[in-house]
Amino acid sequence: MAVIAIDTPTDAQLRQWHRVVVAACAHDQPDEPPLDFEQTRARLLVPKMASRTLLWAEPGPDGDLAGVAYLRLPDDPDRAGEIDIHVRPEHRRGGIGTRLLAAAGGALRAGGCRTVFAQVVAGTPAVPFLEGRGFHCVLTLQSMLLRMAEVDPLEVARRVAEGRPGYRLRRWTGTVPNELAGQLATAKIAMAEGEQFRWDAARVREMAGVVAARGDDLYTVAALHGPSAAPELAGFTEVVVPGAAPERAAQYDTAVVPEHRGRRLGIWLKAAMLDWLRAERPEVAEIETDNADDNASMLAVNRELGFRGQREYREYQADTADLP
Ligand SMILES: CC(C)(COP(=O)(O)OP(=O)(O)OC[C@H]1O[C@@H](n2cnc3c(N)ncnc32)[C@H](O)[C@@H]1OP(=O)(O)O)[C@@H](O)C(=O)NCCC(=O)NCCS
Structure with missing residues (x-):
């Protein structure tokens, strides 16, 4: 043949x-x-x-x-x-x-x-x-899995309520609100240091369009800083729930821009995402994430939230x- x-x-x-x-x-x-x-x-x-x-x-x-x-x-x-x-x-x-x-x-x-x-x-x-x-x-890459049944909702709610002085949460589904599109692209560039992909506002919208065209739902939680008239996007986390198989959601990008690192924004954002998904999409049973095995800070955040190592990808x- x-x-x-x-x-x-x-x-x-x-x-x-x-x-x-x-x-x-x-x-x-x-x-x-x-x-x-x-x-x-x-x-x-x-x-x-x-x-x-x-x-x-x-x-x-x-x-x-x-x-x-x-x-x-x-x-x-x-x-x-x-x-x-x-x-x-x-x-x-x-x-x-x-x-x-x-x-x-x-x-x-x-x-x-x-x-x-x-x-x-x-x-x-x-x-x-x-x-x-x-x-x-x-x-x-280490793939990790979080089983929602093992997540303590009160503990997650407590982590979210802790807040971070000077920061507030904003969340959206699908395409990023216009006023944050450019900053979301900048945060993605900060995350993808060394990658060839050039994020800009149009690419960020296009990515959301691709997810929607597949029939999947994109959830984003962002941490904002500064005046509400001109907010600064300090970090974000994204999860995609597949339309055809919503039981297993996929963690997409998470990033905190360099000036805002070291303030535990990452774990706060991810806890807020868990809290949101649990309420909004109860059919999500698991969330899967992949991280480079040298990304110690992200692996630690995931472990703290209850993600467990699953397998190694290369x-x-x-x-x-x-x-x-
Ligand atoms: C990887 C994969 C596509 C190879 O398909 P394949 O038709 O067996 O490939 P080929 O017959 O052309 O080549 C087989 C070669 O792979 C290597 N290989 C395959 N299985 C192996 C095994 N169990 N132990 C050692 N070498 C192995 C050897 O080099 C072998 O060559 P050989 O048979 O001459 O020793 C197939 O194993 C597969 O579908 N894997 C799962 C999907 C996947 O992970 N794809 C990779 C993403 S690109």
Whole structure:
């Protein structure tokens, strides 16, 4: 069989794709809840910010898909691409993964993109697969999980009520209020030091639009400082509740801008988020978060709130010239 490009996936192809990903994940992360079909559909079909989605698959002998490859190709070739490859356990080690990677590699090089990332679970076959094909590990991430049933609502309410002198909370769903959009972008830049992504007010709104287009809900809590006519955004935290699977929410960005650090704003913001979600979205049973394993302050905040270490992820990077 050979790799085929999938330009506009049909509903049948989306379902086959989903089955491959579910089978691969069930094999490598048996304790994880299975992905919902709507999440797969949205991932493949909803347009991403500043990039295109390219898809390939290889059918197996039974005609069903045996392996699939997703590539996020940035519009700006100076930015990095992202790939994600899945092969059904029963079809592994026959070269399908390598052929799919070669298809993505060709598209990356043709697009002038020199760097590509992949995120994998530590200790799974993806590690030797990538390390043998031009990738090296650039970051180790700890994923942590908070079970809402283990959260003491009174304790959370107490943390929120403690307040922080000179600061007040403001929260919103979806897109950031206009007057705070520029400052939210600045706070995101402070968080993403060294990253190539240039946040600005338009990008922040676009990101909220992408989440909404997937059918998910974005919740943001911010800490404001200074006069109410001209507030200064000192920090924020974001959580996304998937429309299709609201039981497992995902922590998105949290940042405190440098001038306001060291005042325990991070834990205050996150406690306020928990308090809000518990009241507003009682169906959320768990919140998942990923942090770089050298981000000691964020890991400590999460532990203090009751998040427990779940698994280790690794981020791999390759020069596209080194891909098969
Ligand atoms: C990683 C993955 C895509 C590889 O698919 P595949 O079809 O088996 O890939 P190939 O047959 O082309 O290459 C297999 C190579 O991976 C490595 N590998 C795979 N499983 C391995 C294992 N259990 N132990 C050691 N090496 C292993 C080896 O280098 C192997 O080459 P070899 O068979 O010649 O020794 C597949 O294991 C998978 O779907 N994993 C889950 C999803 C995932 O984590 N994807 C990575 C994101 S990019």
